[in-house]
Amino acid sequence: MTKVLTSDARSIRIKGRSFLAVVLSPDLPFDDWLTRLDDLAARSAGFFLARPVVLDVTGLKIEQAELKALIAALTERNVSVMSIEGARHSILGPGMPPAIKGGRPVSDEAVTREPAVEQRQAAETASADEKPVTAEARPALQSLIIREPVRSGQSVMFPEGDVTIIGSVASGAEVIAGGSIHIYGALRGRAMAGSLGNASAQIFCRKLEAELIAIDGIYKMADDMEPSLHGQPVQLWLQGETIIAETLI
Amino acid sequence: MGKVIVVTSGKGGVGKTTSTAALGAALAQNGDKVVVVDFDVGLRNLDLVMGAERRVVYDLVNVIQGDAKLTQALIRDKRVDTLFLLPASQTRDKDNLTTEGVDRVITELKRVFDWVICDSPAGIERGATLAMRHADIAVVVTNPEVSSVRDSDRIIGLLDSKTLKAERGERMEKHLLLTRYDPARAQRGDMLKVEDVLEILSIPLLGIIPESMDVLRASNLGAPVTLADARSVPALAYFEAARRLAGEVLPVTMPGEKRGIFGKFFGRKAA
Numbered sequence: 001m002t003k004v005l006t007s008d009a010r011s012i013r014i015k016g017r018s019f020l021a022v023v024l025s026p027d028l029p030f031d032d033w034l035t036r037l038d039d040l041a042a043r044s045a046g047f048f049l050a051r052p053v054v055l056d057v058t059g060l061k062i063e064q065a066e067l068k069a070l071i072a073a074l075t076e077r078n079v080s081v082m083s084i085e086g087a088r089h090s091i092l093g094p095g096m097p098p099a100i101k102g103g104r105p106v107s108d109e110a111v112t113r114e115p116a117v118e119q120r121q122a123a124e125t126a127s128a129d130e131k132p133v134t135a136e137a138r139p140a141l142q143s144l145i146i147r148e149p150v151r152s153g154q155s156v157m158f159p160e161g162d163v164t165i166i167g168s169v170a171s172g173a174e175v176i177a178g179g180s181i182h183i184y185g186a187l188r189g190r191a192m193a194g195s196l197g198n199a200s201a202q203i204f205c206r207k208l209e210a211e212l213i214a215i216d217g218i219y220k221m222a223d224d225m226e227p228s229l230h231g232q233p234v235q236l237w238l239q240g241e242t243i244i245a246e247t248l249i
Numbered sequence: 250m251g252k253v254i255v256v257t258s259g260k261g262g263v264g265k266t267t268s269t270a271a272l273g274a275a276l277a278q279n280g281d282k283v284v285v286v287d288f289d290v291g292l293r294n295l296d297l298v299m300g301a302e303r304r305v306v307y308d309l310v311n312v313i314q315g316d317a318k319l320t321q322a323l324i325r326d327k328r329v330d331t332l333f334l335l336p337a338s339q340t341r342d343k344d345n346l347t348t349e350g351v352d353r354v355i356t357e358l359k360r361v362f363d364w365v366i367c368d369s370p371a372g373i374e375r376g377a378t379l380a381m382r383h384a385d386i387a388v389v390v391t392n393p394e395v396s397s398v399r400d401s402d403r404i405i406g407l408l409d410s411k412t413l414k415a416e417r418g419e420r421m422e423k424h425l426l427l428t429r430y431d432p433a434r435a436q437r438g439d440m441l442k443v444e445d446v447l448e449i450l451s452i453p454l455l456g457i458i459p460e461s462m463d464v465l466r467a468s469n470l471g472a473p474v475t476l477a478d479a480r481s482v483p484a485l486a487y488f489e490a491a492r493r494l495a496g497e498v499l500p501v502t503m504p505g506e507k508r509g510i511f512g513k514f515f516g517r518k519a520a
């Protein structure tokens with residue numbers, strides 16, 4: 001029987017997404033540490049619910065059995081370990097969470113901010129039963145404002161929302177935003193808006209001299225752009241699968 | 250306590266070493282104690298331009314590795330006695346520069362000298378980042394052409410991220426020194442105009458050094474431009490630039506051109 005390889009016209013979309021993970025760094029002896037963890041869990045109920053948890057065991061002298069026991073103890077407490085950081089190759093095995101590396105530190109406030117919202121919500125719904133159940137709070141659309149030029153080689157990444165730049169974006173620089181990009185200056189580098197799948201994102205600039213423009217994965221290079229738009233104040237948006245550009249007044 | 254200036258550019262061959270020597274000599278002629286330090290380990294040029302290539306015994310790497318004391322490595326200039334040179338090594342390379350070693354040397358130099366001028370190598374790697382690490386002031390040397398401007402922009406980005414000042418959250422004082430400027434070619438459109446460069450780089454203008462044959466003559470003689478012929482056009486421009494570094498407010502003019510047309514450069518600041 002002949003096998004027919006159908007070529008799917010739509011290629012598979014691979015997107016990047018960043019999630020904020022909570023990193024737990026246990027210290028030996030584990031029993032004492034678990035007691036302190038229970039104390040924390042009692043004070044902030046549901047802290048670990050729906051959060052990816054990474055276990056950091058860098059520098060700990062433990063064997064596979066001890067690590068398995070710790071993971072089991074955490075599972076009992078409803079803490080699901082997504083992956084393990086800093087473990088020696090020998091102590092990981094099949095059936096255990098995979099190893100992970102390359103995490104970047106984030107300010108402590110970013111991690112603790114959200115559970116406070118959840119706690120307040122839990123308190124609200126508990127105290128007033130008639131109140132309609134508030135939908136789980138989506139982080140409010142944030143916006144990043146940068147007041148200096150973005151220099152060549154610099155990369156501004158802000159998947160959470162819009163980016164506004166009071167200055168120019170130099171050739172060789174890039175701005176990647178989950179929302180729209182507003183540039184009060186010349187755009188000479190790359191601007192990628194709607195990077196997490198937002199087709200309604202737009203790009204605005206005072207002087208279009210861009211190397212590359214992208215909205216929701218659809219891109220246009222300098223060569224493909226209308227020569228009449230070069231050096232003009234332009235807004236760009238997505239209509240279906242094409243990028244439309246229009247000069248701003 | 251001295252001030253540390255880094256003369257950097259990103260792009261090679263734009264005039265960093267020439268400018269380091271010229272500015273150092275100009276500041277020293279005012280009576281200030283100046284040391285010019287060559288950070289281009291393995292490809293040293295500052296000693297040639299200063300005319301000290303036959304008097305180099307110890308160099309920066311020797312001092313960092315403890316083979317020599319700083320006083321043994323410093324070479325006093327024969328023409329201006331407040332001007333000193335700390336040469337680079339020619340036989341080693343940039344991997345011999347250590348952060349702690351450079352910290353030690355610069356701290357010691359700052360105690361003794363009014364101005365420590367670091368001649369950065371081209372590029373953005375270790376040599377360049379170590380040269381800019383301790384700077385209080387940066388002089389970004391740029392030619393008015395597209396590749397030099399883009400590389401200078403990259404270097405400015407690094408000045409705001411890879412220096413001690415950036416780590417402490419302070420702003421580094423940056424100045425643009427436009428070198429090898431040819432007004433006729435700029436007029437024809439072959440070269441970028443001054444305002445184009447300033448618009449792209451957005452840092453204050455320190456001075457415009459015109460393209461001139463005096464620069465090559467001076468380096469062949471082994472003398473900084475400001476010592477070889479103090480009345481030549483580039484030397485005058487360097488003297489003015491040195492005065493601006495010292496804090497004077499002078500309008501930037503194009504030497505040799507009528508003052509009136511360039512009146513708009515008066516007190517030119519960043520966009």
